[in-house]
Amino acid sequence: MLHLTFDSGTVLLHGLPPDSPITELPGVLWDPRVRSHRAPGFRYREIVIALRRAGTPYADELVAPGCSPVQWRTPELRPYQHAALVAWDGAARAGLVVLPTGSGKTRVACAAMAACGVPAVCLVPTRALLHQWRTEIERHYAGPVGCLGDGDHRIEHVTVATFEGAYRHMTRLGNRFGLLVVDEVHHFGCGLRDEALELCAAPRRLGLTATAPQGEALRHVIDLTGPVVCELAIGDLAGEWLAEFESVVLTLRLTSDEQRRYAASVAVFRSAFDSFRAVSRTAQWSDFVAMAARSESGRAALAAFRHSRRLTNYPEAKRLALAELLRRHRTSRVLIFTADNETAYAIARENLVMPVTCDIDRTERDVALAAFRRGELRALVSARVLNEGIDVPDADVGIIVGGVSGEREHVQRVGRLLRPAPDKRAIVYELVAAATHEVRKAVERRRALAPAIPRAT
Amino acid sequence: MSLSRLAELVSIRTISPAYLSEADHPWLRALLDERERFVGHKRRHWKIRVGEPMPIAAPRTKLGVALRVLDRMAQDQASGAVRARKARAVVFGQAAKEPEPAIALAQAASLLGMSPKDTMDCLFADLPDERKLAPLPAPTAPCDLALACNAAIVASLLSRALRIRIVARGQVRAVVRHIRLMGLLCHAVPGAAKDEVSLEVSGPYALFRHTRIYGRALGSLVPRLAWCNSYRLEADCVLDSGTTLGRLVLGTGDPVAPARELPAFDSKVEERFARAFAKLARDWDVVREPQPVAVQDALIFPDFELRHRASGERWMLEIVGYWTADYVRKKLAMLRRANIERLIVCIDEERCCADAPLDLDARIVLYRRKVDPRAVLAIVDPGALTVAPASPRSRKAAAR
Numbered sequence: 001m002l003h004l005t006f007d008s009g010t011v012l013l014h015g016l017p018p019d020s021p022i023t024e025l026p027g028v029l030w031d032p033r034v035r036s037h038r039a040p041g042f043r044y045r046e047i048v049i050a051l052r053r054a055g056t057p058y059a060d061e062l063v064a065p066g067c068s069p070v071q072w073r074t075p076e077l078r079p080y081q082h083a084a085l086v087a088w089d090g091a092a093r094a095g096l097v098v099l100p101t102g103s104g105k106t107r108v109a110c111a112a113m114a115a116c117g118v119p120a121v122c123l124v125p126t127r128a129l130l131h132q133w134r135t136e137i138e139r140h141y142a143g144p145v146g147c148l149g150d151g152d153h154r155i156e157h158v159t160v161a162t163f164e165g166a167y168r169h170m171t172r173l174g175n176r177f178g179l180l181v182v183d184e185v186h187h188f189g190c191g192l193r194d195e196a197l198e199l200c201a202a203p204r205r206l207g208l209t210a211t212a213p214q215g216e217a218l219r220h221v222i223d224l225t226g227p228v229v230c231e232l233a234i235g236d237l238a239g240e241w242l243a244e245f246e247s248v249v250l251t252l253r254l255t256s257d258e259q260r261r262y263a264a265s266v267a268v269f270r271s272a273f274d275s276f277r278a279v280s281r282t283a284q285w286s287d288f289v290a291m292a293a294r295s296e297s298g299r300a301a302l303a304a305f306r307h308s309r310r311l312t313n314y315p316e317a318k319r320l321a322l323a324e325l326l327r328r329h330r331t332s333r334v335l336i337f338t339a340d341n342e343t344a345y346a347i348a349r350e351n352l353v354m355p356v357t358c359d360i361d362r363t364e365r366d367v368a369l370a371a372f373r374r375g376e377l378r379a380l381v382s383a384r385v386l387n388e389g390i391d392v393p394d395a396d397v398g399i400i401v402g403g404v405s406g407e408r409e410h411v412q413r414v415g416r417l418l419r420p421a422p423d424k425r426a427i428v429y430e431l432v433a434a435a436t437h438e439v440r441k442a443v444e445r446r447r448a449l450a451p452a453i454p455r456a457t
Numbered sequence: 458m459s460l461s462r463l464a465e466l467v468s469i470r471t472i473s474p475a476y477l478s479e480a481d482h483p484w485l486r487a488l489l490d491e492r493e494r495f496v497g498h499k500r501r502h503w504k505i506r507v508g509e510p511m512p513i514a515a516p517r518t519k520l521g522v523a524l525r526v527l528d529r530m531a532q533d534q535a536s537g538a539v540r541a542r543k544a545r546a547v548v549f550g551q552a553a554k555e556p557e558p559a560i561a562l563a564q565a566a567s568l569l570g571m572s573p574k575d576t577m578d579c580l581f582a583d584l585p586d587e588r589k590l591a592p593l594p595a596p597t598a599p600c601d602l603a604l605a606c607n608a609a610i611v612a613s614l615l616s617r618a619l620r621i622r623i624v625a626r627g628q629v630r631a632v633v634r635h636i637r638l639m640g641l642l643c644h645a646v647p648g649a650a651k652d653e654v655s656l657e658v659s660g661p662y663a664l665f666r667h668t669r670i671y672g673r674a675l676g677s678l679v680p681r682l683a684w685c686n687s688y689r690l691e692a693d694c695v696l697d698s699g700t701t702l703g704r705l706v707l708g709t710g711d712p713v714a715p716a717r718e719l720p721a722f723d724s725k726v727e728e729r730f731a732r733a734f735a736k737l738a739r740d741w742d743v744v745r746e747p748q749p750v751a752v753q754d755a756l757i758f759p760d761f762e763l764r765h766r767a768s769g770e771r772w773m774l775e776i777v778g779y780w781t782a783d784y785v786r787k788k789l790a791m792l793r794r795a796n797i798e799r800l801i802v803c804i805d806e807e808r809c810c811a812d813a814p815l816d817l818d819a820r821i822v823l824y825r826r827k828v829d830p831r832a833v834l835a836i837v838d839p840g841a842l843t844v845a846p847a848s849p850r851s852r853k854a855a856a857r
Contacts, residue, residue, distance in 0.1 A: 008660070171640060348549075364545070375553075
């Protein structure tokens with residue numbers, strides 16, 4: 001008799017017949033260390049399906065005891081949310097839902113958890129989102145909600161975990177849940193912490209994102225969560241379910257001194273980088289960094305690169321433009337996005353804008369966000385914390401002073417402003433340093449948003 | 458083909474860790490002195506300082522390791538966190554009412570009873586770079602710092618290991634126990650030389666691909682191995698973002714700081730039993746770490762060996778904590794395969810984690826909180842038992 005058991009994030013198949021078709025499934029390998037077949041946890045569903053098809057009798061001892069069904073109040077869904085849920089259901093409850101920021105992905109997840117009625121774990125990228133998800137779940141679920149991360153370690157039938165917490169503990173917890181929900185799933189697929197998904201045996205899976213990954217990363221995410229079952233962009237929902245918005249690019253000149261220093265730094269960097277590319281045409285940026293770190297000239301090139309980025313992050317022209325924009329929109333709620341925390345603190349000091357960064361603890365961040373919602377703070381400045389997920393309902397002006405992560409970051413940031421409100425028309429300013437790398441970046445960012453931008457200025 | 462299979466087939470270059478040695482002590486001393494000078498200063502000042510040349514030039518990579526080790530030894534002290542938080546609440550709240558920043562700052566400063574400059578100074582005084590460098594918890598000599606750095610270098614390399622092979626002698630049971638506690642798989646077989654044990658260590662998921670999830674567990678092995686009488690470790694490590702394989706070889710005498718010494722016993726139950734039995738049975742020795750016993754092509758490590766001093770008669774004794782009937786049955790079957798004729802298994806009555814009844818078919822002593830030494834002595838040497846009979850809970854099951 002074949003026995004399926006859970007062992008540290010993997011499925012052990014004791015007593016598998018040698019001619020079983022299961023051995024041909026991807027990921028099922030003979031493990032000589034324990035003299036059994038073994039498969040990654042996420043293959044559990046495929047294994048069970050294959051065993052049933054082959055008519056192989058088996059004893060399933062994988063699911064942890066105490067995983068009883070749980071009771072939910074089904075949340076009300078908008079038509080497109082309902083469509084997404086139906087599509088996910090139709091894909092045997094394993095798939096990716098791509099919806100723009102502000103369109104209510106968390107609610108879709110709650111509806112999915114309610115529909116399944118099994119123990120569920122929700123993975124979220126940050127500690128701030130951990131608490132936001134818990135609060136949202138508690139609206140629809142009466143039982144205790146577990147929390148894994150931010151110093152908390154309570155496992156319940158419905159548990160929210162940070163990616164980091166899941167990565168560390170999934171070897172122990174991977175058989176305790178029937179549904180795996182992954183918020184901002186685009187963070188996976190490139191190898192970094194993918195184990196958090198690979199070691200989980202939950203047969204039902206729901207990936208959520210506003211910006212689906214591309215290429216090889218998408219293929220791996222599909223392998224881990226299922227295919228894309230629903231995909232809507234900002235343009236599909238703007239006007240009715242998302243606020244309309246206007247995008248304004250302000251191209252600003254560096255001072256002559258800034259321009260001179262920028263050119264000098266870029267020249268040092270370019271010299272080393274071009275030499276590297278001449279001999280390694282297919283190499284990636286990470287290869288260059290690894291190579292450069294080994295020599296004095298390489299380290300100088302990297303330092304010059306960082307210096308050039310610092311110069312464009314917050315030059316004099318951006319200072320002046322930002323102060324002017326804050327004056328112009330003094331009655332609006334403004335979100336300011338920067339490339340790094342250093343710039344966020346500089347802006348906070350100069351313009352007396354509350355920073356929301358990883359250095360500010362959660363309680364204070366929550367207080368600041370609540371004050372912002374009530375209108376007691378007129379603006380917030382952030383490098384990365386506000387990029388994803390955080391629920392900021394009423395911001396109507398966004399000022400992008402700088403960024404590091406390209407198009408996906410930009411789409412996420414714009415999404416912060418699109419929570420719908422009556423007669424709301426959001427406005428997004430991009431401050432771009434002329435004759436620098438930022439010009440190309442700005443073009444790429446706008447391309448990512450192109451279908452949604454109603455009017456280019 | 459998996460990386461671990463590939464590692465068996467290709468020749469791998471040897472990794473030679475650049476250990477910190479006595480030659481590094483002068484710059485380590487200078488670094489410790491410089492750090493001491495900056496205690497109480499802001500972290501950002503220390504960051505700037507370590508970016509500048511030190512009084513004695515230090516190799517760049519080694520200096521980086523030493524700085525990371527020093528940072529782990531003492532946490533920075535937050536200064537005025539509450540005041541900074543309050544200042545932020547007042548200043549940014551005031552800025553929402555008054556659009557002109559200079560006026561808002563003056564109003565906030567007035568509310569806080571501070572000057573505008575002091576208000577600005579304390580606005581972010583609790584941020585990581587503004588925290589104060591704390592003194593090291595204990596006086597640290599350059600040689601201690603060098604050993605701690607070497608342990609960090611080795612742990613970092615081992616965290617990239619696909620699998621580890623260890624040949625060790627003496628105190629191996631503690632290493633095996635540590636490996637299993639860390640969630641790793643360990644296959645133990647007799648070594649080539651007498652008293653040697655050979656261990657093959659890897660994580661369950663390493664069968665499929667290289668992963669760093671066992672990094673911390675693998676990195677913790679060498680400091681634990683340092684307590685063995687002798688050891689040799691070989692680890693195949695994935696380096697350079699997965700493009701290179703290297704073999705790390707370590708052995709007795711390598712300059713790595715050992716882990717904290719383990720307590721002599723794994724649990725209070727074991728400790729109490731060993732003391733009580735030694736006191737009760739004067740003709741018997743309680744051997745804490747007996748020789749491992751071969752079972753087919755593997756080794757098992759019993760908790761105790763009870764050895765009669767005059768006759769040399771030996772009994773193995775296992776103490777089982779949390780258990781299920783299935784677990785006990787499998788354990789007994791394994792011990793039977795080892796052909797251990799004289800075996801006692803002590804089972805905690807209160808720590809059963811399954812409903813199935815236990816089928817007692819071996820020499821089993823049930824206990825609650827402490828193992829009754831008289832019950833054990835009644836099995837190994839009934840004639841020696843001159844005191845009162847064993848408690849009703851303990852009983853000797855019928856011999857197989």
